[in-house]
Amino acid sequence: MRLTFEEGTLLLRDLAEGDPVPPPFVWDARVDHWRALALYYRQALEYLRERGASFENTAPRYQRLGLRLRQTPALHPFQQEALEAWKQGGCRGLVVLPTGSGKSLVGLEAIAHLGRSALVVAPTIDLMNQWYDLLCAHFDQEVGVLGGGYHQVEELTVTTYDSAYLHMERYGNHFGLILFDEVHHLPGEVYSHAAQMALAPYRLGLTATLERADGRHALLPDLVGPLAYEQGIRQLSGEYLAEYRVEHRRVDMVAEERAAYETAKSEYQTFLESKNLKLGSTAGWKHFVQLSSRSPEGRRAMLAYRLHRKLALGTVAKLRVLEEILMAHPRERVLVFTGDNETVYEISRRFLVPAITHLTPTKERRSLLAGFNQGEYLVLVTSKVLNEGVNIPEASVAVVLAGSATIREHVQRLGRILRRRQGKEAVLYEVVSRDTVEDQISRRRRRHPAYAEAPADALL
Amino acid sequence: MLSSELLLTRRRGPYVEPCYLDPGAARYLDLAAGLIECFTQHEGQPRRLLRQALDHFEGDRTDYRVQRGLVKLLFDERSQFRIDAPLPPEELRRQVFALSREQHPLVSEPNLIYPVTRQHVLDQVALHHGLPAQTLDLALYADLPEQHLLERFTAPEPQALLHRYNLALAQTLLLRCELLRLSVKRNLPVRYKQLFKFIKFYRLIHTIQGDLDAGYEIHLDGPLSMFRLTQKYGFQMALFLPALLLCTRWGMSASLIWPDGSHREFVLDDQCPLVSHYRDQTLYDSLLEETFAQRFEQAQTDWQLERETEIVNLKETVMIPDFTFRHPDGRTALLEIVGFWRPEYLRRKLDKLRQAQRADLIVAVSRDLNVCEEDLAELPGGVFFFKSRIQPREVIAQLEQLHSPTA
Numbered sequence: 001m002r003l004t005f006e007e008g009t010l011l012l013r014d015l016a017e018g019d020p021v022p023p024p025f026v027w028d029a030r031v032d033h034w035r036a037l038a039l040y041y042r043q044a045l046e047y048l049r050e051r052g053a054s055f056e057n058t059a060p061r062y063q064r065l066g067l068r069l070r071q072t073p074a075l076h077p078f079q080q081e082a083l084e085a086w087k088q089g090g091c092r093g094l095v096v097l098p099t100g101s102g103k104s105l106v107g108l109e110a111i112a113h114l115g116r117s118a119l120v121v122a123p124t125i126d127l128m129n130q131w132y133d134l135l136c137a138h139f140d141q142e143v144g145v146l147g148g149g150y151h152q153v154e155e156l157t158v159t160t161y162d163s164a165y166l167h168m169e170r171y172g173n174h175f176g177l178i179l180f181d182e183v184h185h186l187p188g189e190v191y192s193h194a195a196q197m198a199l200a201p202y203r204l205g206l207t208a209t210l211e212r213a214d215g216r217h218a219l220l221p222d223l224v225g226p227l228a229y230e231q232g233i234r235q236l237s238g239e240y241l242a243e244y245r246v247e248h249r250r251v252d253m254v255a256e257e258r259a260a261y262e263t264a265k266s267e268y269q270t271f272l273e274s275k276n277l278k279l280g281s282t283a284g285w286k287h288f289v290q291l292s293s294r295s296p297e298g299r300r301a302m303l304a305y306r307l308h309r310k311l312a313l314g315t316v317a318k319l320r321v322l323e324e325i326l327m328a329h330p331r332e333r334v335l336v337f338t339g340d341n342e343t344v345y346e347i348s349r350r351f352l353v354p355a356i357t358h359l360t361p362t363k364e365r366r367s368l369l370a371g372f373n374q375g376e377y378l379v380l381v382t383s384k385v386l387n388e389g390v391n392i393p394e395a396s397v398a399v400v401l402a403g404s405a406t407i408r409e410h411v412q413r414l415g416r417i418l419r420r421r422q423g424k425e426a427v428l429y430e431v432v433s434r435d436t437v438e439d440q441i442s443r444r445r446r447r448h449p450a451y452a453e454a455p456a457d458a459l460l
Numbered sequence: 461m462l463s464s465e466l467l468l469t470r471r472r473g474p475y476v477e478p479c480y481l482d483p484g485a486a487r488y489l490d491l492a493a494g495l496i497e498c499f500t501q502h503e504g505q506p507r508r509l510l511r512q513a514l515d516h517f518e519g520d521r522t523d524y525r526v527q528r529g530l531v532k533l534l535f536d537e538r539s540q541f542r543i544d545a546p547l548p549p550e551e552l553r554r555q556v557f558a559l560s561r562e563q564h565p566l567v568s569e570p571n572l573i574y575p576v577t578r579q580h581v582l583d584q585v586a587l588h589h590g591l592p593a594q595t596l597d598l599a600l601y602a603d604l605p606e607q608h609l610l611e612r613f614t615a616p617e618p619q620a621l622l623h624r625y626n627l628a629l630a631q632t633l634l635l636r637c638e639l640l641r642l643s644v645k646r647n648l649p650v651r652y653k654q655l656f657k658f659i660k661f662y663r664l665i666h667t668i669q670g671d672l673d674a675g676y677e678i679h680l681d682g683p684l685s686m687f688r689l690t691q692k693y694g695f696q697m698a699l700f701l702p703a704l705l706l707c708t709r710w711g712m713s714a715s716l717i718w719p720d721g722s723h724r725e726f727v728l729d730d731q732c733p734l735v736s737h738y739r740d741q742t743l744y745d746s747l748l749e750e751t752f753a754q755r756f757e758q759a760q761t762d763w764q765l766e767r768e769t770e771i772v773n774l775k776e777t778v779m780i781p782d783f784t785f786r787h788p789d790g791r792t793a794l795l796e797i798v799g800f801w802r803p804e805y806l807r808r809k810l811d812k813l814r815q816a817q818r819a820d821l822i823v824a825v826s827r828d829l830n831v832c833e834e835d836l837a838e839l840p841g842g843v844f845f846f847k848s849r850i851q852p853r854e855v856i857a858q859l860e861q862l863h864s865p866t867a
Contacts, residue, residue, distance in 0.1 A: 037684070296522060349578075364553075
């Protein structure tokens with residue numbers, strides 16, 4: 001009997017009389033072999049070994065590496081606890097720690113502990129690049145990159161969830177350990193393939209926020225392993241994280257912007273009233289979309305609606321406020337967040353400060369982040385690409401000019417300036433256009449406990 | 461292919477179909493010609509200006525999604541862009557941002573504490589490079605896609621663009637496909653061979669049912685499909701579609717998963733107006749088979765030779781014999797010609813023949829090949845060797861022997 005890996009699945013071939021077939025395998029009449037998801041490799045192996053079955057195993061391609069971790073700070077007690085808890089669980093499972101508490105250090109220790117070919121999966125190219133830097137700095141080992149224009153697989157490799165979905169059928173047997181960073185992304189309909197098509201017997205999921213609105217985090221124990229360790233944000237604040245305060249700035253649009261905003265608003269509202277439509281519900285919105293492709297009036301109303309959303313950002317007035325904020329913190333490292341790339345480049349050109357978006361080349365991105373941390377640059381402007389966990393320990397001021405309503409995004413932006421440093425008090429500015437749709441979004445956003453309990457913030 | 465928001469479909473009960481454009485309609489030919497013209501005029505211009513012109517062209521037209529679909533195909537398949545800058549933009553940015561850091565913060569109105577504006581910084585760097593400040597300003601982000609120049613545009617015929625669009629609609633729909641069912645009937649071996657070559661190339665797994673007369677039902681999906689509903693193989697199926705269009709007698713039914721989780725069927729057949737842009741490589745049969753077929757038709761026998769053939773399912777692969785023979789009394793048989801093969805192909809071919817275990821299969825092997833009788837010992841049907849050409853009478857003798865009571 002032979003156990004092989006084929007495009008994200010396991011095949012059992014050439015069975016002899018009396019050979020046991022592990023439970024996850026089912027008969028695949030398309031090819032006349034037994035087949036199982038690669039995910040169940042460990043389970044299948046344990047089953048076969050318990051029964052003393054003799055079989056040739058050509059499925060795994062991963063190696064034992066002599067991995068030695070260098071230049072790492074001593075683990076905090078909670079990091080040590082997290083690592084031990086994960087080991088206790090057979091090196092499978094989830095570790096939940098707040099943003100800024102050094103999750104990646106736990107990950108590096110896990111990779112060193114296992115000493116086998118390992119893959120790190122991250123949600124964005126930036127995070128992938130950051131893991132690349134970390135692995136290069138801490139191990140004497142070539143590090144491969146799969147994604148963001150690179151296709152190079154090594155015994156230690158970093159990738160994104162998108163690339164993992166696309167390439168796991170080819171490389172799903174190359175790694176003994178898979179580390180899923182920001183693991184709450186994994187259970188999505190598409191990304192979950194990445195965990196199912198890999199045979200890695202050892203898995204680690206890291207995140208600050210396990211829960212998903214769609215409830216699919218319930219799939220994580222199957223895909224990665226059980227919850228091994230959890231520590232919340234309030235338990236660690238003060239002791240390990242920087243204190244922070246929130247400054248809420250509501251700005252008035254400039255007159256021309258306000259006029260254009262009101263015109264656009266009344267144009268689409270007149271259309272909606274004439275059709276007796278309300279946008280509050282999904283059905284109403286769908287109806288509007290349908291009508292907008294049926295008549296030029298409808299189409300114009302839709303264009304007016306789009307324009308009004310864009311104008312609600314009140315970019316002109318906000319850039320004035322941004323200038324004031326930059327003048328108020330002339331010596332500090334300032335991170336500026338916007339909701340769209342167009343504004344990122346507008347700010348970059350207006351203030352002649354570096355920008356990072358998904359369009360920034362990998363090499364330049366890395367040198368900009370390093371330059372910012374070393375003080376070669378004082379300001380860095382970006383949109384959503386830096387949302388999660390990118391290490392910017394030197395930033396002490398963050399300015400959020402616009403963003404989506406999702407709570408997680410906002411908490412993660414907060415987390416960015418929460419990196420621990422002696423005697424540092426961080427400031428987060430939220431700049432919102434007064435009396436616009438954006439104003440309502442901002443109120444919704446501030447319902448999260450990390451905001452509500454934020455110290456020294458009278459505005460909230 | 462198109463992005464999902466450009467996919468226009470119509471629903472009929474459980475069925476869904478793309479909203480094809482009539483490739484002969486003046487209205488669409490004019491639209492296509494107008495867009496092609498727009499691209500042609502913007503050769504040598506930045507993408508940003510081309511986009512503005514396209515937005516202007518679009519105006520408040522309600523069929524803007526059709527237009528954007530056509531535009532996407534022109535961008536993706538017909539346009540070539542390049543970066544246009546006097547200095548590498550990344551290097552330029554490094555210099556400008558470094559200088560700006562020294563003068564931080566830059567302000568819009570200079571004052572006593574902060575006297576430097578962006579213009580001062582730009583002027584200083586521009587002076588250093590001997591360039592106008594405005595050129596420098598533009599070059600700062602010349603590497604962003606919106607600033608790239610349209611270097612070359614290869615204009616298609618308007619009607620060819622409409623055909624390509626219709627096919628792209630169908631392909632985009634297949635991205636949602638979890639299972640593709642094909643029915644094929646009485647195709648020439650070369651067509652079947654081409655079809656399965658593509659099925660293999662796109663790494664789809666097949667299940668086959670049926671026979672020569674009833675036709676075949678072929679299911680296509682992938683390794684994971686038996687464990688979960690997945691659209692993972694939709695992309696491979698979309699790429700496979702133009703290959704299917706090269707077949708002659710076929711029908712297709714695709715099970716789609718809609719974003720809301722519901723299921724739809726997408727059906728097509730050989731009467732559909734879609735035009736493949738893949739090259740048909742089946743136009744000519746090999747000369748050996750061609751001459752044999754001609755000679756057999758002149759031979760004195762009741763056996764009829766049929767060019768349409770059977771598909772022998774070997775699970776992980778298929779074998780498609782070259783000819784079918786049919787006798788008026790109801791007997792049938794297959795002929796496989798092992799003519800000119802490179803060694804590794806030959807070995808696989810012989811494996812296939814052994815695996816098939818078909819008693820009604822006659823194998824004709826060239827003497828030029830390094831194959832001996834023992835290699836063919838396990839074949840249950842008939843075997844004979846031939847020199848340069850295959851003699852019909854030898855095949856007829858084999859046919860009779862196959863069905864004689866002693867065989």
